[in-house]
Amino acid sequence: MNKIYVLHENSEWTIHLQHRLDELRLPYELWHLDEGLIDLSGEPPQGVFYNRISASSHTRGHRFAPEFAEAVIAWLEYHGRTVINGTRALRLEVSKVNQYMALNNSGIETPKTLAAVGKKQIIEAANLLNMPSFITKHNRAGKGQGVQLFHSVQALQDYVDGPNFDEPVDGITLIQQYIESPESFIIRHEFIGGKFLYGVKVDTSQGFELCPADACSIEDMFCPTDDVKTTVKAKFEILENYRPSFIDRYEVFLRDNNIQIAAIEAIQDSNGNSYAYDVNTNTNYNSDAEKVTGQFAMLEMAKYLADKLQNS
Numbered sequence: 049m050n051k052i053y054v055l056h057e058n059s060e061w062t063i064h065l066q067h068r069l070d071e072l073r074l075p076y077e078l079w080h081l082d083e084g085l086i087d088l089s090g091e092p093p094q095g096v097f098y099n100r101i102s103a104s105s106h107t108r109g110h111r112f113a114p115e116f117a118e119a120v121i122a123w124l125e126y127h128g129r130t131v132i133n134g135t136r137a138l139r140l141e142v143s144k145v146n147q148y149m150a151l152n153n154s155g156i157e158t159p160k161t162l163a164a165v166g167k168k169q170i171i172e173a174a175n176l177l178n179m180p181s182f183i184t185k186h187n188r189a190g191k192g193q194g195v196q197l198f199h200s201v202q203a204l205q206d207y208v209d210g211p212n213f214d215e216p217v218d219g220i221t222l223i224q225q226y227i228e229s230p231e232s233f234i235i236r237h238e239f240i241g242g243k244f245l246y247g248v249k250v251d252t253s254q255g256f257e258l259c260p261a262d263a264c265s266i267e268d269m270f271c272p273t274d275d276v277k278t279t280v281k282a283k284f285e286i287l288e289n290y291r292p293s294f295i296d297r298y299e300v301f302l303r304d305n306n307i308q309i310a311a312i313e314a315i316q317d318s319n320g321n322s323y324a325y326d327v328n329t330n331t332n333y334n335s336d337a338e339k340v341t342g343q344f345a346m347l348e349m350a351k352y353l354a355d356k357l358q359n360s
Contacts (some may be wrong), residue, residue: 049091050360052076056100057113061332065100073358081117082290087343092124096356098132099310102330104190106217109188114142128267130360132353133329137307141329142188144222154301156294156324159225163187167208173223174201183227186307190328197226224251227315227323234315237289237295238345239332241309242302244295246343248334249285267273284337294322309349 052074056062062078064163082103091226099121105113118138124131133141140147148158163175174182179289184204186194194214198204232253238245311331312322333345 050357051095053079053093053095054100055079055081055097056084056101056118057105057110057117058100058108061098061102061330064324064333064346065349068344068346069353072349073349074354079120081114081120082118083278084120086123088118088123088354092127092129094129094360096130096353096360097121097124098332098353099134099138099139100287101141102190102317103188104193106188107191107193109161111184111217125244130356132308132356133310135304136305137290137310137329140307140327143218144185144187144189144326147219150305151301151324151327153304154297154304156297156301158322159227159323159325161222161224163223166218167198167213169209170223171205171222173221174198174204177223177225179225181226181339183221183224183226185224186214186216186218187222188218190218190330201332214237223327227317227325229315230318231328234313236331237298237306237308237312237314238333239299239302239312240345240348242299242307244291244299245345246341247290248289248337250278251283254283256274283352284334286337286341288341292322298324301311309352326342 052069054062054065054076056078057080059078059080066076066078067210081107093141095186099117101114101117103114105111118135121131121135121138125134140150145163148161154330160177164170164173164179168248170184178237181197183195183197189195195218195230196207198207229252234250234252236248236250238248302310307327307329309331311328313328314322316322338344350355
């Protein structure tokens with residue numbers, strides 16, 4: 049019997065998809081790839097395989113989940129199985145350097161970035177960047193891990209030499225141009241089947257933790273917009289009638305890199321220039337924002353997987 053197989057390492061991020069698959073009465077099976085084994089001389093089962101491995105797996109104690117997933121996906125692809133977000137998608141998920149090079153190759157602008165290994169080299173990179181404000185981030189990250197804003201090289205030096213320095217799991221620190229949004233927000237552009245679904249405006253005034261999943265929710269994700277009134281502003285807001293011209297380039301980028309399901313995060317500067325800075329191939333959705341507009345991405349994802357299963 050053909051099934052939908054969901055390759056993952058975090059059950060909290062698959063539960064909403066499970067509910068939608070159950071709703072559509074689709075056969076499926078979860079493969080948790082934190083640990084396991086594969087017989088490379090054997091054949092995988094028939095079906096459609098959807099990769100939801102995250103770059104942040106190591107923050108949950110699943111250090112080698114991406115490496116094991118890459119081995120499993122290579123086995124699946126060798127046998128001609130349909131893999132949603134296959135080898136190329138996984139490589140981009142775990143390396144922002146790969147993301148930026150691929151985005152640039154598709155004519156999509158990214159912030160100026162230097163990659164450094166070693167504390168001395170991190171400081172050297174900041175000096176070479178030569179900008180009054182800049183951010184650091186991990187090459188392999190997720191959930192805003194390692195993202196910090198600095199207004200001087202000396203402040204970076206103090207951080208690097210101090211006890212709170214956060215060593216990237218792959219050793220690569222990125223030193224990046226700080227794009228200041230006039231209104232403190234970024235937009236996540238969600239794609240299913242390589243096609244644009246919707247854009248989500250994300251309030252960044254309280255920091256860089258931008259995970260939209262309900263499992264990432266914290267109590268202060270809503271902030272007052274008026275000192276007198278009790279109205280609040282949602283951290284995540286789906287934009288209506290939103291399709292900027294660069295969406296076509298984003299779709300070409302996804303097609304060229306064999307990515308079917310993803311979010312591309314972008315920020316706009318004071319001159320209206322848009323910079324893509326993150327490609328998330330293990331995207332999640334915020335249920336509160338979706339209820340407002342009546343758009344449900346996990347349902348659309350389940351329908352997409354159902355179509356792939358029917359035609360596999």
